[in-house]
Amino acid sequence: MRRMDDPNRLEAKGLARAKIRAKRRRVQTIRRRTLRGSLALFAAVWAIVFAQLVSGNDPALSKSFRHAVHRPVAAAEPEPAPEPEEEEFAPEAEPEPAPEPEPEPIVTSAS
Amino acid sequence: MSLAGAVSAGPHVFWITSRAAGTAALALSSLAVCAGLLVGTRGDALKGMGGDVKALHEALSMATLAAIAVHGAALLGDHYLHPSIFDISVPFTGAHRPFWTGIGIVAGWGLAALGLSYYARTAVGQARWRSLHRFTALFWLLGIGHSLGAGTDAGQLWFLAMLAVPAAPAFVLLLRRLGRGYGKTVSPASSSTIDIATAGQASAASRISS
Numbered sequence: 001m002r003r004m005d006d007p008n009r010l011e012a013k014g015l016a017r018a019k020i021r022a023k024r025r026r027v028q029t030i031r032r033r034t035l036r037g038s039l040a041l042f043a044a045v046w047a048i049v050f051a052q053l054v055s056g057n058d059p060a061l062s063k064s065f066r067h068a069v070h071r072p073v074a075a076a077e078p079e080p081a082p083e084p085e086e087e088e089f090a091p092e093a094e095p096e097p098a099p100e101p102e103p104e105p106i107v108t109s110a111s
Numbered sequence: 112m113s114l115a116g117a118v119s120a121g122p123h124v125f126w127i128t129s130r131a132a133g134t135a136a137l138a139l140s141s142l143a144v145c146a147g148l149l150v151g152t153r154g155d156a157l158k159g160m161g162g163d164v165k166a167l168h169e170a171l172s173m174a175t176l177a178a179i180a181v182h183g184a185a186l187l188g189d190h191y192l193h194p195s196i197f198d199i200s201v202p203f204t205g206a207h208r209p210f211w212t213g214i215g216i217v218a219g220w221g222l223a224a225l226g227l228s229y230y231a232r233t234a235v236g237q238a239r240w241r242s243l244h245r246f247t248a249l250f251w252l253l254g255i256g257h258s259l260g261a262g263t264d265a266g267q268l269w270f271l272a273m274l275a276v277p278a279a280p281a282f283v284l285l286l287r288r289l290g291r292g293y294g295k296t297v298s299p300a301s302s303s304t305i306d307i308a309t310a311g312q313a314s315a316a317s318r319i320s321s
Binding site: 023026027030031034035038041042043045046048049050052053058059060061 | 170273
């Protein structure tokens with residue numbers, strides 16, 4: 001029967017332990033890298049969509065946004081004024097202020 | 112860049128986040144399916160890397176589920192769509208493109224159920240879990256359908272590239288697997304042998320460490 005402190009057995013145990021530790025480390029590395037990669041992917045897509053939106057090229061917003069932004073601009077454009085039906089609706093010209101009368105020369109008894 | 116078209120992204124932060132998370136989920140799920148199919152294949156090319164690919168598959172699956180959760184949850188904050196929790200969690204009830212959105216919700220729940228069932232596979236039973244897990248590919252395809260049917264960026268070149276690059280190899284592997292027959296690559300007997308061996312290794316490791 002083999003003893004528990006058999007050097008070969010202890011060596012095998014050590015090897016097994018090292019293998020398991022290495023495997024755990026590898027799995028941890030894979031998880032960490034996947035997490036980082038996923039976050040990087042999310043950030044990259046976020047940036048693309050954001051850039052698309054800010055530049056006005058967003059596929060969904062471009063239509064509704066144009067409606068929202070350009071409609072007031074179009075509304076602000078001067079429309080052809082309707083013809084006045086009667087002359088009385090025409091705005092009356094403001095009467096010019098009457099020129100102030102020049103002060104009369106002061107006549108004194110001396111002149 | 113036209114200044115006239117420039118718009119503040121502030122009110123759309125939730126919407127941008129949802130779109131980005133959805134696109135990321137799509138790419139990650141394609142990569143996860145790819146890794147999953149490689150794990151199942153156990154070809155010579157992966158000799159000695161099976162454990163790594165399995166760990167990658169698990170990590171990618173978890174990342175996919177997290178991205179799907181963000182994709183749905185971020186929509187709750189969107190002021191334009193303003194969906195309720197009911198709209199984003201119950202399929203075919205929302206007002207916005209109900210069919211395509213519904214397909215996405217079904218895909219999300221399916222991927223979550225089948226992905227998380229990995230941790231309950233001893234309770235479910237290895238063989239049953241394995242046969243159920245094959246439907247993951249179906250939910251992945253539903254997710255792709257959802258992105259093309261309801262996705263805002265579906266017509267954009269960058270989106271199509273991001274969809275195609277990871278999905279193409281997954282498609283090829285899936286077709287290869289379907290061509291061979293799903294059950295032939297890893298038989299339940301061999302898988303249970305592997306699991307027993309893994310369990311034995313784990314228990315030995317715990318004994319060694321203690």
